[in-house]
Amino acid sequence: MTALHSASASAPVSDPVAPPPVRKRHPLSWVPTLYLAQGLPFYAVALVAGQMLKSMGVPNEQIARWTGLLGLAWAFKALWSPFLELAPSRRMAVVACQVIGGACLALVALALQLPMWFALCMALLALVALASSTHDIVADGIYIASLDAREQAAYAGWQGAFFNAAKFLSLGGLLILAGELERRLGVTSAWTTVFLLLGGLMALLGLYHVRALPATPRVAAQAGQNVQQSVRAIGATLVDVIQTFFARPGIWAAILFIILFRAGEGQIQSIGPLFLRDAREVGGLGLSTSEVGWVYGTVGTGAFLAGSILGGYFTAWLGLKRAMPFLIVAMNLPNAVFWYLSEAQPESLPLIAGALGIEMFGYGFGFVGVILFIMQVLASGSYQAAHYALGTGFMQLGFVLFRTISGDIQAALGYRDFFVWVLAASVPVLVLSRFMRIGPANGEPSAA
CATH class of the missing domain: 1.20.1250.20 (MFS general substrate transporter like domains)
Structure with a gap:
């Protein structure tokens, strides 16, 4: 999985009416960390989890089957992306996804200590996948709504670089660390440490983004619509999107x-x-x-x-x-x-x-x-x-x-x-x- 097919694959929510600028935050204060936070759980599910399961002695066919199924969250995220318009705040939606994803990654570390560790880890990683795929949609929406066309082009390199930095950190730093800890502490303790670090890093990024991310009000609030009207309108648009696509x-x-x-x-x-x-x-x-x-x-x-x-x-x-x-x-x-x-x-x-x-x-x-x-x-x-x-x-x-x-x-x-x-x-x-x-x-x- 890459920056191209994760960061670009969502249908981001964009604001037709730009919010009145109060104090514009410099993009470099949030774009790199936002896309680092987008990449970390993606690679944790797509790549790191497979290496953890291999170290734990899980057969290849089970590793491929279960880590593959977790990818369905990214395959179907377009179906719920329009309804994220109803979020009162994109910033807090992103923070919630980061904190929930981080908490579930940390819980994977604890699940490794239990007898039913495999089933618990798969359930928790499924929650990480749902939080991460939802995060993709809202994060891209913030990027589009907060930057004009020139700025979007100017900071696209930072966007891709830090998404791939998450891959380097996951497959490079964390996997190397896991290997060293496996030799010193044993397999279970090594991967417990790795997933605790992943969870802690995601939680820290979430706390940082509470203040660092720019605020972008939801469209429904600007239009004065109630939630029920918004759901009906979004549902009708989603049906039209699907019909025109297959036509x-x-x-x-x-x-x-x-x-x-x-x-x-x-x-x-x-x-x-x-x-x-x-x-x-x-x-x-x-x-x-x-x-x-x-x-x-x-x-x-x-x-x-x-x-x-x-x-x-x-x-x-x-x-x-x-x-x-x-x-x-x-x-x-x-x-x-x-x-x-x-x-x-x-x-x-x-x-x-x-x-x-x-x-x-x-x-x-x-x-x-x-x-x-x-x-x-x-x-x-x-x-x-x-x-x-x-x-x-x-x-x-x-x-x-x-x-x-x-x-x-x-x-x-x-x-x-x-x-x-x-x-x-x-x-x-x-x-x-x-x-x-x-x-x-x-x-x-x-x-x-």
């Missing part, structure tokens, strides 16, 4: 394309880190928790960011229609490095890091393809933001579906054949891309 020509082919686009990546992102941790006797590479943290938190993150930037420039230069086959190949062909690693089982950590850097670079380079496809083909007309949110919801749904089944497939095939299967899973979207109409039709983008 688009070729919409089902476009949805299938979006879902299949992440078929290989969804499985690699789930099983790849577990493969690195598993013992060599069962086909893994036998890396420690700390070594996985070093590889993904440093080389992997840097390669992904470089790939994302270059992929954007490449697509702008060539145009999305001509670039799309290259983007699909770039996103999927580097997955062959996992097959190579499973075949050769090298022991050199720099070699392993270099191979994973190639995979993450390709992932970042190719991922811009599906984002731009949704923007240019599906997000047009009167409901651009809402249709974009629905499109990215289907994108996340595809990721969740393939991630959820990946553990069972890997258990059945073994690592080597599983990585061959992942490469084969990328072929349908490449074939389907030849039939996708990418570009304007009758004055409006269409899917087919």
